[in-house]
Amino acid sequence: MTEITPSPLNNVITIDDERIKSHLDRVVRGSVEETLNALLDAGIAVNYACTEGVCGTCETRVIEGTPDHRDQFLSKEEQAANKTIMICCSGARSRTLVLDI
Secondary structure, three states: OEEEEEOOOOOOEEEEOHHHOOOOOOEEEOOOOOHHHHHHHOOOOOOOOOOOOOOOOOEEEEEEOOEEOOOOOOOHHHHHHOOEEEOOOOEEOOOOEEEEO
């Protein structure tokens, strides 16, 4: 499970993953970068294809928190349910976003 936390001061995303802790304490990316890029930079292998939120390949289950949906794949109802996120183009609205990676 990977936890992604935007800083309340500057909307920075921090990734803290137990699997990579021995090599990397955290990865910090500015708010303009997608969750996908931060995960890949941290060495976490995830599925993706279009990188534009239209194909659904990167759909990832949300365990906790509220995503900032910027995709065109999920319906408005699916986005409102906040059960999944397209990690290629979306981020976090809540202070913490826990994903099933």
